[in-house]
Amino acid sequence: MSSITIVEVGPRDGFQPIGPFIPTARKLAIIRGCAEAGIRRVEAGAFVGAAAVPQMADAGDILAGLADLPELDAQMLVPNPRHVRRALQAGARHLCYVISVSEAHNRSNVRRSVAESVAEFAELVPELQGVALRMNIATAFDCPFDGPVDDAATLDLVGRLAALRPDAEFCLCDTTGRADPVHVARLHTACAEAFPAVRHWAFHGHDTYGLGLANVHGAFQAGVRVFDAAIAGLGGCPFAPGATGNVATEDVAWMFHRMGIETGIDLGALLPVAVEAAGLPGGTPGGRVREALGRR
Amino acid sequence: MSSITIVEVGPRDGFQPIGPFIPTARKLAIIRGCAEAGIRRVEAGAFVGAAAVPQMADAGDILAGLADLPELDAQMLVPNPRHVRRALQAGARHLCYVISVSEAHNRSNVRRSVAESVAEFAELVPELQGVALRMNIATAFDCPFDGPVDDAATLDLVGRLAALRPDAEFCLCDTTGRADPVHVARLHTACAEAFPAVRHWAFHGHDTYGLGLANVHGAFQAGVRVFDAAIAGLGGCPFAPGATGNVATEDVAWMFHRMGIETGIDLGALLPVAVEAAGLPGGTPGGRVREALGRR
Numbered sequence: 001m002s003s004i005t006i007v008e009v010g011p012r013d014g015f016q017p018i019g020p021f022i023p024t025a026r027k028l029a030i031i032r033g034c035a036e037a038g039i040r041r042v043e044a045g046a047f048v049g050a051a052a053v054p055q056m057a058d059a060g061d062i063l064a065g066l067a068d069l070p071e072l073d074a075q076m077l078v079p080n081p082r083h084v085r086r087a088l089q090a091g092a093r094h095l096c097y098v099i100s101v102s103e104a105h106n107r108s109n110v111r112r113s114v115a116e117s118v119a120e121f122a123e124l125v126p127e128l129q130g131v132a133l134r135m136n137i138a139t140a141f142d143c144p145f146d147g148p149v150d151d152a153a154t155l156d157l158v159g160r161l162a163a164l165r166p167d168a169e170f171c172l173c174d175t176t177g178r179a180d181p182v183h184v185a186r187l188h189t190a191c192a193e194a195f196p197a198v199r200h201w202a203f204h205g206h207d208t209y210g211l212g213l214a215n216v217h218g219a220f221q222a223g224v225r226v227f228d229a230a231i232a233g234l235g236g237c238p239f240a241p242g243a244t245g246n247v248a249t250e251d252v253a254w255m256f257h258r259m260g261i262e263t264g265i266d267l268g269a270l271l272p273v274a275v276e277a278a279g280l281p282g283g284t285p286g287g288r289v290r291e292a293l294g295r296r
Numbered sequence: 297m298s299s300i301t302i303v304e305v306g307p308r309d310g311f312q313p314i315g316p317f318i319p320t321a322r323k324l325a326i327i328r329g330c331a332e333a334g335i336r337r338v339e340a341g342a343f344v345g346a347a348a349v350p351q352m353a354d355a356g357d358i359l360a361g362l363a364d365l366p367e368l369d370a371q372m373l374v375p376n377p378r379h380v381r382r383a384l385q386a387g388a389r390h391l392c393y394v395i396s397v398s399e400a401h402n403r404s405n406v407r408r409s410v411a412e413s414v415a416e417f418a419e420l421v422p423e424l425q426g427v428a429l430r431m432n433i434a435t436a437f438d439c440p441f442d443g444p445v446d447d448a449a450t451l452d453l454v455g456r457l458a459a460l461r462p463d464a465e466f467c468l469c470d471t472t473g474r475a476d477p478v479h480v481a482r483l484h485t486a487c488a489e490a491f492p493a494v495r496h497w498a499f500h501g502h503d504t505y506g507l508g509l510a511n512v513h514g515a516f517q518a519g520v521r522v523f524d525a526a527i528a529g530l531g532g533c534p535f536a537p538g539a540t541g542n543v544a545t546e547d548v549a550w551m552f553h554r555m556g557i558e559t560g561i562d563l564g565a566l567l568p569v570a571v572e573a574a575g576l577p578g579g580t581p582g583g584r585v586r587e588a589l590g591r592r
Contacts, residue, residue, distance in 0.1 A: 180555045181513050210550070254506070258475075
Protein backbone atom coordinates (compact mmCIF):
# COMPACT_ATOMS: atom_id res chain seq x y z
CA MET A 1 0.00 0.00 0.00
CA SER A 2 1.39 3.40 -0.88
CA SER A 3 1.40 6.25 1.58
CA ILE A 4 1.40 10.02 1.87
CA THR A 5 2.39 12.47 4.58
CA ILE A 6 0.10 15.10 5.99
CA VAL A 7 1.81 18.14 7.49
CA GLU A 8 -0.49 19.54 10.15
CA VAL A 9 -0.34 23.31 9.59
CA GLY A 10 -3.30 24.23 11.80
CA PRO A 11 -1.07 25.48 14.65
CA ARG A 12 0.41 28.02 12.22
CA ASP A 13 -1.87 28.78 9.25
CA GLY A 14 -5.00 27.78 11.14
CA PHE A 15 -4.35 29.61 14.41
CA GLN A 16 -2.68 32.65 12.87
CA PRO A 17 -5.86 34.52 11.80
CA ILE A 18 -7.69 33.80 15.05
CA GLY A 19 -8.12 37.02 17.03
CA PRO A 20 -8.39 35.92 20.67
CA PHE A 21 -5.02 34.61 21.88
CA ILE A 22 -5.13 30.83 22.25
CA PRO A 23 -3.34 29.95 25.49
CA THR A 24 -0.03 28.19 24.79
CA ALA A 25 -1.12 25.17 26.82
CA ARG A 26 -4.24 24.79 24.67
CA LYS A 27 -2.16 24.99 21.49
CA LEU A 28 0.19 22.37 22.83
CA ALA A 29 -2.69 20.11 23.81
CA ILE A 30 -4.05 20.22 20.25
CA ILE A 31 -0.62 19.53 18.76
CA ARG A 32 -0.11 16.64 21.18
CA GLY A 33 -3.55 15.30 20.31
CA CYS A 34 -2.57 15.34 16.64
CA ALA A 35 0.67 13.53 17.43
CA GLU A 36 -1.19 10.91 19.47
CA ALA A 37 -3.51 10.37 16.47
CA GLY A 38 -0.50 9.54 14.30
CA ILE A 39 0.54 12.87 12.82
CA ARG A 40 4.32 12.90 12.51
CA ARG A 41 4.93 16.36 11.11
CA VAL A 42 3.51 19.69 12.20
CA GLU A 43 4.01 23.36 11.39
CA ALA A 44 3.94 24.26 15.05
CA GLY A 45 4.12 28.03 14.75
CA ALA A 46 5.90 30.96 13.14
CA PHE A 47 8.76 33.19 14.14
CA VAL A 48 7.36 36.48 12.89
CA GLY A 49 6.86 39.96 14.25
CA ALA A 50 4.72 39.68 17.36
CA ALA A 51 3.06 43.00 16.53
CA ALA A 52 2.07 41.77 13.06
CA VAL A 53 0.84 38.34 14.18
CA PRO A 54 0.26 38.35 17.94
CA GLN A 55 -1.15 34.82 17.85
CA MET A 56 2.34 33.50 16.97
CA ALA A 57 4.13 35.35 19.78
CA ASP A 58 4.63 32.13 21.77
CA ALA A 59 6.53 30.26 19.02
CA GLY A 60 9.55 29.69 21.27
CA ASP A 61 7.40 28.29 24.07
CA ILE A 62 5.57 26.01 21.63
CA LEU A 63 8.87 24.66 20.35
CA ALA A 64 10.13 24.11 23.89
CA GLY A 65 6.84 22.48 24.83
CA LEU A 66 7.29 19.86 22.12
CA ALA A 67 10.89 19.00 22.96
CA ASP A 68 9.84 15.77 24.66
CA LEU A 69 8.22 14.48 21.45
CA PRO A 70 11.25 13.50 19.38
CA GLU A 71 9.12 11.51 16.92
CA LEU A 72 7.21 14.70 16.00
CA ASP A 73 8.90 16.72 13.26
CA ALA A 74 8.05 20.34 14.15
CA GLN A 75 8.74 22.85 11.41
CA MET A 76 8.55 26.58 12.13
CA LEU A 77 7.61 29.19 9.54
CA VAL A 78 10.07 32.06 9.09
CA PRO A 79 9.73 35.02 6.71
CA ASN A 80 13.23 36.52 6.71
CA PRO A 81 16.82 36.08 8.00
CA ARG A 82 16.21 37.92 11.25
CA HIS A 83 13.45 35.52 12.24
CA VAL A 84 15.46 32.54 10.94
CA ARG A 85 18.13 33.42 13.47
CA ARG A 86 15.53 33.74 16.24
CA ALA A 87 14.11 30.34 15.30
CA LEU A 88 17.53 28.64 15.25
CA GLN A 89 18.41 30.20 18.58
CA ALA A 90 15.15 28.82 20.00
CA GLY A 91 16.22 25.36 18.86
CA ALA A 92 14.27 24.97 15.59
CA ARG A 93 15.79 22.32 13.34
CA HIS A 94 13.21 22.37 10.55
CA LEU A 95 12.35 25.71 8.97
CA CYS A 96 9.68 26.70 6.50
CA TYR A 97 10.82 29.73 4.53
CA VAL A 98 8.22 31.57 2.50
CA ILE A 99 8.60 33.61 -0.65
CA SER A 100 5.73 34.63 -2.97
CA VAL A 101 5.75 34.39 -6.75
CA SER A 102 3.72 37.57 -7.14
CA GLU A 103 5.34 40.90 -6.35
CA ALA A 104 2.22 42.32 -4.72
CA HIS A 105 1.80 39.42 -2.32
CA ASN A 106 5.50 39.21 -1.47
CA ARG A 107 5.56 42.92 -0.71
CA SER A 108 2.42 42.66 1.41
CA ASN A 109 3.72 39.58 3.20
CA VAL A 110 7.39 40.41 3.80
CA ARG A 111 7.79 43.99 2.50
CA ARG A 112 10.39 43.06 -0.10
CA SER A 113 10.42 42.57 -3.86
CA VAL A 114 10.71 38.95 -4.97
CA ALA A 115 14.27 39.60 -6.18
CA GLU A 116 15.19 41.10 -2.80
CA SER A 117 13.75 38.07 -1.02
CA VAL A 118 15.72 35.67 -3.23
CA ALA A 119 18.96 37.66 -2.77
CA GLU A 120 18.44 37.77 0.97
CA PHE A 121 17.80 34.02 1.05
CA ALA A 122 20.96 33.39 -1.01
CA GLU A 123 23.03 35.25 1.58
CA LEU A 124 21.38 33.22 4.33
CA VAL A 125 22.10 29.79 2.83
CA PRO A 126 25.49 29.28 4.55
CA GLU A 127 23.81 29.74 7.92
CA LEU A 128 21.29 27.01 7.13
CA GLN A 129 23.68 24.07 6.91
CA GLY A 130 22.25 21.08 8.71
CA VAL A 131 18.82 22.68 8.97
CA ALA A 132 15.96 20.82 7.26
CA LEU A 133 14.30 23.24 4.88
CA ARG A 134 10.84 23.59 3.42
CA MET A 135 10.41 26.37 0.83
CA ASN A 136 6.82 27.63 0.66
CA ILE A 137 6.18 29.07 -2.79
CA ALA A 138 3.24 31.35 -1.99
CA THR A 139 0.78 32.49 -4.68
CA ALA A 140 2.12 29.74 -6.95
CA PHE A 141 -1.20 29.65 -8.81
CA ASP A 142 -3.09 32.83 -8.04
CA CYS A 143 -2.59 36.06 -6.09
CA PRO A 144 -5.20 37.87 -4.02
CA PHE A 145 -3.98 41.18 -5.46
CA ASP A 146 -2.83 40.36 -8.99
CA GLY A 147 -5.09 37.41 -9.90
CA PRO A 148 -3.85 34.47 -11.98
CA VAL A 149 -0.12 33.72 -11.79
CA ASP A 150 1.72 32.47 -14.87
CA ASP A 151 3.21 29.00 -14.61
CA ALA A 152 6.44 30.50 -15.98
CA ALA A 153 6.73 32.89 -13.04
CA THR A 154 6.38 30.07 -10.52
CA LEU A 155 8.86 27.90 -12.42
CA ASP A 156 11.29 30.82 -12.46
CA LEU A 157 11.14 31.36 -8.69
CA VAL A 158 11.38 27.64 -7.91
CA GLY A 159 14.36 27.40 -10.25
CA ARG A 160 16.23 30.24 -8.58
CA LEU A 161 15.66 28.78 -5.11
CA ALA A 162 16.34 25.19 -6.18
CA ALA A 163 19.74 26.29 -7.45
CA LEU A 164 20.54 27.45 -3.91
CA ARG A 165 19.13 24.52 -1.93
CA PRO A 166 18.08 21.65 -4.22
CA ASP A 167 17.67 19.38 -1.19
CA ALA A 168 14.86 21.56 0.19
CA GLU A 169 11.23 20.47 0.03
CA PHE A 170 9.38 22.77 -2.35
CA CYS A 171 5.74 23.39 -1.59
CA LEU A 172 3.46 25.00 -4.18
CA CYS A 173 0.89 27.01 -2.22
CA ASP A 174 -2.60 27.76 -3.50
CA THR A 175 -2.82 30.83 -1.30
CA THR A 176 -6.24 31.98 -2.52
CA GLY A 177 -7.90 28.59 -3.03
CA ARG A 178 -8.62 29.58 -6.62
CA ALA A 179 -6.49 26.90 -8.26
CA ASP A 180 -8.26 23.97 -9.92
CA PRO A 181 -7.12 20.34 -10.12
CA VAL A 182 -5.95 20.62 -13.74
CA HIS A 183 -3.82 23.66 -12.89
CA VAL A 184 -2.41 22.00 -9.77
CA ALA A 185 -1.47 18.81 -11.60
CA ARG A 186 -0.02 20.69 -14.56
CA LEU A 187 2.20 22.98 -12.48
CA HIS A 188 3.47 20.20 -10.23
CA THR A 189 4.26 18.07 -13.28
CA ALA A 190 6.07 20.98 -14.94
CA CYS A 191 8.11 21.68 -11.80
CA ALA A 192 9.11 18.06 -11.33
CA GLU A 193 10.20 17.85 -14.97
CA ALA A 194 12.06 21.15 -14.94
CA PHE A 195 13.91 20.49 -11.67
CA PRO A 196 14.78 16.79 -11.42
CA ALA A 197 17.37 17.60 -8.74
CA VAL A 198 14.54 18.54 -6.37
CA ARG A 199 13.38 15.31 -4.74
CA HIS A 200 10.75 16.65 -2.37
CA TRP A 201 7.56 18.33 -3.43
CA ALA A 202 4.52 19.32 -1.40
CA PHE A 203 1.15 20.97 -1.99
CA HIS A 204 -0.57 23.49 0.28
CA GLY A 205 -4.27 23.98 -0.54
CA HIS A 206 -7.12 26.09 0.72
CA ASP A 207 -10.77 25.12 0.48
CA THR A 208 -12.17 28.62 0.01
CA TYR A 209 -14.02 27.67 -3.18
CA GLY A 210 -14.64 24.03 -2.27
CA LEU A 211 -11.84 22.73 -4.48
CA GLY A 212 -9.47 21.82 -1.65
CA LEU A 213 -9.71 18.04 -1.90
CA ALA A 214 -10.01 18.02 -5.69
CA ASN A 215 -6.74 19.97 -5.79
CA VAL A 216 -5.05 17.66 -3.28
CA HIS A 217 -6.06 14.77 -5.51
CA GLY A 218 -4.77 16.63 -8.57
CA ALA A 219 -1.39 17.09 -6.87
CA PHE A 220 -1.38 13.42 -5.85
CA GLN A 221 -1.98 12.40 -9.46
CA ALA A 222 1.05 14.53 -10.41
CA GLY A 223 3.20 12.57 -7.97
CA VAL A 224 3.06 14.75 -4.84
CA ARG A 225 3.13 12.77 -1.60
CA VAL A 226 3.30 15.54 1.06
CA PHE A 227 0.23 17.68 1.77
CA ASP A 228 -0.39 20.54 4.15
CA ALA A 229 -3.72 20.47 5.96
CA ALA A 230 -5.17 22.13 9.05
CA ILE A 231 -7.10 20.37 11.77
CA ALA A 232 -10.82 21.33 11.54
CA GLY A 233 -10.12 23.22 8.30
CA LEU A 234 -9.05 26.26 10.30
CA GLY A 235 -7.48 29.19 8.52
CA GLY A 236 -10.33 31.48 7.62
CA CYS A 237 -10.29 35.11 8.55
CA PRO A 238 -12.60 36.08 11.43
CA PHE A 239 -13.11 39.50 9.85
CA ALA A 240 -14.32 38.14 6.49
CA PRO A 241 -17.62 36.28 6.84
CA GLY A 242 -17.61 33.13 4.76
CA ALA A 243 -13.85 33.06 4.44
CA THR A 244 -12.58 29.54 4.77
CA GLY A 245 -9.27 28.01 5.52
CA ASN A 246 -6.93 25.22 4.70
CA VAL A 247 -8.13 21.83 3.59
CA ALA A 248 -9.19 20.01 6.75
CA THR A 249 -6.74 17.39 8.00
CA GLU A 250 -9.55 14.98 8.79
CA ASP A 251 -11.01 15.36 5.27
CA VAL A 252 -7.65 14.81 3.57
CA ALA A 253 -6.99 11.75 5.73
CA TRP A 254 -10.50 10.41 5.00
CA MET A 255 -10.03 10.83 1.24
CA PHE A 256 -6.70 9.02 1.17
CA HIS A 257 -7.99 6.23 3.41
CA ARG A 258 -10.93 5.74 1.01
CA MET A 259 -8.41 5.62 -1.84
CA GLY A 260 -6.49 2.90 -0.01
CA ILE A 261 -3.53 5.18 0.72
CA GLU A 262 -1.88 5.07 4.13
CA THR A 263 -1.56 8.34 6.11
CA GLY A 264 -0.51 6.91 9.48
CA ILE A 265 -3.43 8.79 11.03
CA ASP A 266 -6.05 7.17 13.26
CA LEU A 267 -9.15 9.13 12.28
CA GLY A 268 -11.07 7.98 15.32
CA ALA A 269 -8.37 9.45 17.55
CA LEU A 270 -8.08 12.61 15.46
CA LEU A 271 -11.80 13.47 15.46
CA PRO A 272 -12.05 14.65 19.10
CA VAL A 273 -8.98 16.83 18.50
CA ALA A 274 -10.68 18.29 15.41
CA VAL A 275 -13.85 18.95 17.41
CA GLU A 276 -11.76 20.72 20.06
CA ALA A 277 -9.97 22.80 17.40
CA ALA A 278 -13.27 23.63 15.68
CA GLY A 279 -14.51 25.09 18.96
CA LEU A 280 -11.67 27.56 19.41
CA PRO A 281 -13.20 31.01 20.03
CA GLY A 282 -12.74 33.21 16.97
CA GLY A 283 -12.00 30.34 14.62
CA THR A 284 -13.85 29.60 11.39
CA PRO A 285 -13.75 25.83 10.98
CA GLY A 286 -14.32 24.06 7.68
CA GLY A 287 -14.36 20.56 6.31
CA ARG A 288 -17.09 17.93 6.19
CA VAL A 289 -15.76 14.74 7.72
CA ARG A 290 -15.85 15.98 11.31
CA GLU A 291 -19.61 16.38 11.19
CA ALA A 292 -20.28 13.48 8.85
CA LEU A 293 -18.51 11.01 11.11
CA GLY A 294 -19.67 12.74 14.27
CA ARG A 295 -23.33 12.08 13.59
CA ARG A 296 -22.96 8.38 12.81
CA MET B 297 -13.19 24.73 -25.57
CA SER B 298 -14.85 21.56 -24.33
CA SER B 299 -18.04 21.63 -22.35
CA ILE B 300 -20.05 19.72 -19.79
CA THR B 301 -23.71 19.70 -18.79
CA ILE B 302 -24.92 20.27 -15.25
CA VAL B 303 -28.30 18.74 -14.44
CA GLU B 304 -29.86 20.88 -11.69
CA VAL B 305 -31.32 18.31 -9.28
CA GLY B 306 -31.99 20.71 -6.41
CA PRO B 307 -35.75 20.85 -7.10
CA ARG B 308 -35.88 17.08 -6.56
CA ASP B 309 -32.98 15.75 -4.48
CA GLY B 310 -32.41 19.08 -2.77
CA PHE B 311 -36.01 19.97 -1.92
CA GLN B 312 -37.13 16.41 -1.14
CA PRO B 313 -35.73 16.17 2.42
CA ILE B 314 -36.93 19.66 3.39
CA GLY B 315 -39.72 19.39 5.94
CA PRO B 316 -41.76 22.58 5.53
CA PHE B 317 -43.62 22.52 2.21
CA ILE B 318 -42.02 24.92 -0.25
CA PRO B 319 -44.85 26.73 -2.07
CA THR B 320 -45.05 25.65 -5.71
CA ALA B 321 -44.58 29.24 -6.87
CA ARG B 322 -41.32 29.51 -4.90
CA LYS B 323 -40.05 26.24 -6.40
CA LEU B 324 -40.93 27.49 -9.88
CA ALA B 325 -39.19 30.82 -9.23
CA ILE B 326 -35.96 29.01 -8.28
CA ILE B 327 -36.14 26.72 -11.32
CA ARG B 328 -36.80 29.73 -13.57
CA GLY B 329 -33.88 31.56 -11.96
CA CYS B 330 -31.65 28.60 -12.78
CA ALA B 331 -32.90 28.57 -16.36
CA GLU B 332 -32.26 32.31 -16.69
CA ALA B 333 -28.69 31.72 -15.45
CA GLY B 334 -28.12 29.27 -18.30
CA ILE B 335 -29.10 25.90 -16.86
CA ARG B 336 -30.68 23.84 -19.64
CA ARG B 337 -31.59 20.69 -17.78
CA VAL B 338 -33.34 20.22 -14.47
CA GLU B 339 -34.73 17.39 -12.38
CA ALA B 340 -37.85 19.37 -11.61
CA GLY B 341 -39.50 16.97 -9.19
CA ALA B 342 -40.58 13.40 -8.59
CA PHE B 343 -43.74 11.44 -9.14
CA VAL B 344 -43.71 9.43 -5.94
CA GLY B 345 -46.17 8.64 -3.19
CA ALA B 346 -47.33 11.93 -1.68
CA ALA B 347 -47.52 10.31 1.74
CA ALA B 348 -43.90 9.12 1.53
CA VAL B 349 -42.50 12.40 0.18
CA PRO B 350 -45.00 15.21 0.73
CA GLN B 351 -42.57 17.80 -0.62
CA MET B 352 -42.94 16.27 -4.11
CA ALA B 353 -46.75 16.26 -4.11
CA ASP B 354 -46.91 19.15 -6.59
CA ALA B 355 -44.89 17.43 -9.33
CA GLY B 356 -47.71 17.81 -11.86
CA ASP B 357 -48.08 21.52 -11.13
CA ILE B 358 -44.33 22.03 -11.40
CA LEU B 359 -44.29 20.34 -14.79
CA ALA B 360 -47.25 22.42 -15.96
CA GLY B 361 -45.61 25.56 -14.62
CA LEU B 362 -42.54 24.99 -16.81
CA ALA B 363 -44.47 24.29 -20.01
CA ASP B 364 -43.67 27.75 -21.36
CA LEU B 365 -39.91 27.11 -21.13
CA PRO B 366 -39.35 24.78 -24.11
CA GLU B 367 -35.56 25.27 -23.97
CA LEU B 368 -35.50 23.79 -20.44
CA ASP B 369 -35.26 20.00 -20.41
CA ALA B 370 -37.24 18.99 -17.31
CA GLN B 371 -36.74 15.40 -16.20
CA MET B 372 -38.96 13.87 -13.52
CA LEU B 373 -37.87 11.14 -11.17
CA VAL B 374 -40.07 8.03 -11.05
CA PRO B 375 -39.57 4.93 -8.86
CA ASN B 376 -41.97 2.39 -10.44
CA PRO B 377 -44.41 1.78 -13.34
CA ARG B 378 -47.42 3.24 -11.55
CA HIS B 379 -45.68 6.57 -11.10
CA VAL B 380 -44.24 6.40 -14.63
CA ARG B 381 -47.81 6.32 -15.93
CA ARG B 382 -48.77 9.25 -13.70
CA ALA B 383 -45.77 11.23 -14.98
CA LEU B 384 -46.51 10.48 -18.64
CA GLN B 385 -50.15 11.44 -18.13
CA ALA B 386 -49.00 14.74 -16.62
CA GLY B 387 -47.00 15.40 -19.78
CA ALA B 388 -43.50 14.37 -18.72
CA ARG B 389 -41.27 13.60 -21.71
CA HIS B 390 -38.00 12.93 -19.85
CA LEU B 391 -38.03 10.41 -17.02
CA CYS B 392 -35.40 9.49 -14.46
CA TYR B 393 -35.96 5.91 -13.33
CA VAL B 394 -34.10 4.78 -10.23
CA ILE B 395 -32.94 1.30 -9.23
CA SER B 396 -30.35 0.58 -6.52
CA VAL B 397 -27.47 -1.85 -6.81
CA SER B 398 -27.74 -2.90 -3.18
CA GLU B 399 -30.69 -5.03 -2.09
CA ALA B 400 -31.10 -3.21 1.22
CA HIS B 401 -31.28 0.24 -0.36
CA ASN B 402 -33.57 -0.86 -3.19
CA ARG B 403 -35.92 -2.45 -0.71
CA SER B 404 -35.88 0.65 1.50
CA ASN B 405 -36.34 2.95 -1.48
CA VAL B 406 -38.91 1.10 -3.61
CA ARG B 407 -39.85 -1.96 -1.52
CA ARG B 408 -38.72 -4.46 -4.14
CA SER B 409 -35.73 -6.73 -4.63
CA VAL B 410 -33.31 -5.59 -7.33
CA ALA B 411 -34.41 -8.51 -9.54
CA GLU B 412 -38.07 -7.52 -9.09
CA SER B 413 -37.25 -3.92 -10.03
CA VAL B 414 -35.39 -5.03 -13.17
CA ALA B 415 -38.22 -7.40 -14.20
CA GLU B 416 -40.79 -4.67 -13.62
CA PHE B 417 -38.75 -2.23 -15.67
CA ALA B 418 -38.42 -4.78 -18.47
CA GLU B 419 -42.20 -5.07 -18.67
CA LEU B 420 -42.48 -1.30 -18.74
CA VAL B 421 -40.09 -0.73 -21.63
CA PRO B 422 -42.71 -0.94 -24.42
CA GLU B 423 -44.62 1.91 -22.77
CA LEU B 424 -41.53 4.11 -22.79
CA GLN B 425 -41.09 4.45 -26.54
CA GLY B 426 -40.33 8.03 -27.45
CA VAL B 427 -39.62 8.98 -23.84
CA ALA B 428 -36.13 10.25 -23.04
CA LEU B 429 -34.74 8.09 -20.28
CA ARG B 430 -32.18 8.57 -17.52
CA MET B 431 -31.41 5.49 -15.42
CA ASN B 432 -30.20 6.41 -11.93
CA ILE B 433 -28.03 3.59 -10.60
CA ALA B 434 -28.33 4.27 -6.87
CA THR B 435 -25.72 3.01 -4.37
CA ALA B 436 -23.38 2.37 -7.30
CA PHE B 437 -20.38 2.79 -4.97
CA ASP B 438 -21.59 2.43 -1.40
CA CYS B 439 -24.80 1.69 0.47
CA PRO B 440 -25.99 3.36 3.68
CA PHE B 441 -27.08 -0.06 4.97
CA ASP B 442 -24.63 -2.54 3.46
CA GLY B 443 -21.48 -0.43 3.11
CA PRO B 444 -19.10 -0.78 0.14
CA VAL B 445 -20.65 -2.03 -3.11
CA ASP B 446 -18.64 -4.30 -5.41
CA ASP B 447 -17.88 -2.89 -8.84
CA ALA B 448 -19.11 -6.22 -10.25
CA ALA B 449 -22.57 -5.71 -8.75
CA THR B 450 -22.90 -2.28 -10.31
CA LEU B 451 -21.65 -3.53 -13.67
CA ASP B 452 -24.17 -6.37 -13.50
CA LEU B 453 -27.13 -4.06 -12.90
CA VAL B 454 -26.04 -1.57 -15.55
CA GLY B 455 -25.62 -4.45 -17.99
CA ARG B 456 -29.10 -5.82 -17.40
CA LEU B 457 -30.67 -2.39 -17.85
CA ALA B 458 -28.48 -1.42 -20.81
CA ALA B 459 -29.68 -4.56 -22.61
CA LEU B 460 -33.23 -3.19 -22.29
CA ARG B 461 -32.62 0.46 -23.17
CA PRO B 462 -29.05 1.04 -24.43
CA ASP B 463 -30.01 4.54 -25.55
CA ALA B 464 -30.74 5.61 -21.96
CA GLU B 465 -28.38 7.86 -20.03
CA PHE B 466 -26.85 5.85 -17.19
CA CYS B 467 -25.99 7.79 -14.07
CA LEU B 468 -23.78 6.25 -11.39
CA CYS B 469 -24.97 7.68 -8.08
CA ASP B 470 -22.73 8.09 -5.04
CA THR B 471 -25.71 7.96 -2.74
CA THR B 472 -23.76 8.16 0.52
CA GLY B 473 -20.98 10.50 -0.57
CA ARG B 474 -18.46 7.88 0.52
CA ALA B 475 -16.96 7.26 -2.93
CA ASP B 476 -13.49 8.62 -3.66
CA PRO B 477 -12.12 9.97 -6.94
CA VAL B 478 -10.16 6.81 -7.72
CA HIS B 479 -13.25 4.64 -7.23
CA VAL B 480 -15.41 7.00 -9.27
CA ALA B 481 -12.98 7.09 -12.18
CA ARG B 482 -12.38 3.34 -12.08
CA LEU B 483 -16.07 2.40 -12.11
CA HIS B 484 -17.00 4.84 -14.84
CA THR B 485 -14.10 3.60 -16.96
CA ALA B 486 -15.14 -0.01 -16.38
CA CYS B 487 -18.76 0.73 -17.32
CA ALA B 488 -17.83 2.59 -20.48
CA GLU B 489 -15.56 -0.26 -21.54
CA ALA B 490 -18.06 -3.00 -20.68
CA PHE B 491 -21.04 -1.34 -22.39
CA PRO B 492 -19.86 0.49 -25.51
CA ALA B 493 -23.45 0.59 -26.78
CA VAL B 494 -24.29 3.03 -24.00
CA ARG B 495 -23.43 6.50 -25.27
CA HIS B 496 -24.56 8.62 -22.34
CA TRP B 497 -23.06 8.50 -18.88
CA ALA B 498 -23.59 10.79 -15.92
CA PHE B 499 -22.36 11.09 -12.34
CA HIS B 500 -24.41 12.06 -9.30
CA GLY B 501 -22.31 13.01 -6.27
CA HIS B 502 -22.91 14.06 -2.71
CA ASP B 503 -20.54 16.20 -0.68
CA THR B 504 -21.22 14.60 2.70
CA TYR B 505 -17.53 13.87 3.33
CA GLY B 506 -16.17 16.82 1.35
CA LEU B 507 -15.22 14.71 -1.67
CA GLY B 508 -17.99 16.00 -3.94
CA LEU B 509 -15.87 18.05 -6.31
CA ALA B 510 -12.92 15.66 -6.23
CA ASN B 511 -15.32 12.92 -7.32
CA VAL B 512 -16.87 15.07 -10.04
CA HIS B 513 -13.36 15.67 -11.33
CA GLY B 514 -12.61 11.95 -11.12
CA ALA B 515 -15.68 11.21 -13.26
CA PHE B 516 -14.67 13.94 -15.70
CA GLN B 517 -11.24 12.37 -16.07
CA ALA B 518 -12.98 9.08 -16.90
CA GLY B 519 -14.87 10.78 -19.73
CA VAL B 520 -18.16 11.73 -18.05
CA ARG B 521 -19.65 14.98 -19.32
CA VAL B 522 -23.01 15.14 -17.49
CA PHE B 523 -23.10 15.91 -13.76
CA ASP B 524 -25.94 16.21 -11.30
CA ALA B 525 -25.67 19.09 -8.83
CA ALA B 526 -28.05 20.94 -6.54
CA ILE B 527 -28.31 24.68 -6.20
CA ALA B 528 -26.84 25.79 -2.83
CA GLY B 529 -25.70 22.22 -2.18
CA LEU B 530 -29.14 21.34 -0.85
CA GLY B 531 -30.00 17.75 -0.09
CA GLY B 532 -29.09 17.23 3.53
CA CYS B 533 -31.55 15.80 5.96
CA PRO B 534 -33.04 18.34 8.40
CA PHE B 535 -33.31 15.57 11.01
CA ALA B 536 -29.60 14.65 10.88
CA PRO B 537 -27.40 17.53 12.09
CA GLY B 538 -24.35 17.87 9.91
CA ALA B 539 -25.84 15.88 7.07
CA THR B 540 -24.99 17.49 3.77
CA GLY B 541 -26.36 17.24 0.33
CA ASN B 542 -25.51 17.13 -3.30
CA VAL B 543 -22.49 18.85 -4.73
CA ALA B 544 -23.44 22.51 -5.09
CA THR B 545 -24.26 23.65 -8.62
CA GLU B 546 -22.36 26.89 -8.15
CA ASP B 547 -19.26 25.01 -6.92
CA VAL B 548 -19.32 22.54 -9.83
CA ALA B 549 -19.76 25.40 -12.32
CA TRP B 550 -16.93 27.35 -10.66
CA MET B 551 -14.58 24.36 -10.84
CA PHE B 552 -15.21 23.71 -14.51
CA HIS B 553 -14.92 27.38 -15.37
CA ARG B 554 -11.53 27.49 -13.61
CA MET B 555 -10.54 24.42 -15.64
CA GLY B 556 -11.52 26.24 -18.84
CA ILE B 557 -14.54 24.03 -19.46
CA GLU B 558 -17.80 25.58 -20.64
CA THR B 559 -20.98 24.95 -18.62
CA GLY B 560 -23.29 27.50 -20.23
CA ILE B 561 -23.94 28.91 -16.76
CA ASP B 562 -23.59 32.58 -15.85
CA LEU B 563 -22.33 32.31 -12.26
CA GLY B 564 -23.11 35.94 -11.52
CA ALA B 565 -26.75 35.31 -12.46
CA LEU B 566 -26.85 31.99 -10.60
CA LEU B 567 -25.51 33.31 -7.28
CA PRO B 568 -28.64 35.21 -6.17
CA VAL B 569 -30.70 32.12 -7.00
CA ALA B 570 -28.32 30.04 -4.86
CA VAL B 571 -28.61 32.54 -2.01
CA GLU B 572 -32.41 32.34 -2.26
CA ALA B 573 -32.30 28.52 -2.27
CA ALA B 574 -29.86 28.48 0.66
CA GLY B 575 -32.38 30.47 2.66
CA LEU B 576 -35.26 28.01 2.27
CA PRO B 577 -36.65 27.24 5.74
CA GLY B 578 -35.68 23.73 6.79
CA GLY B 579 -32.92 23.39 4.22
CA THR B 580 -29.30 22.51 4.97
CA PRO B 581 -27.23 24.30 2.35
CA GLY B 582 -23.67 23.35 1.44
CA GLY B 583 -20.94 24.42 -0.93
CA ARG B 584 -18.30 27.12 -0.69
CA VAL B 585 -18.53 29.31 -3.76
CA ARG B 586 -21.74 31.05 -2.74
CA GLU B 587 -20.07 32.58 0.30
CA ALA B 588 -16.62 32.94 -1.24
CA LEU B 589 -17.95 35.00 -4.16
CA GLY B 590 -20.58 36.72 -2.04
CA ARG B 591 -18.04 38.42 0.19
CA ARG B 592 -15.84 39.76 -2.61
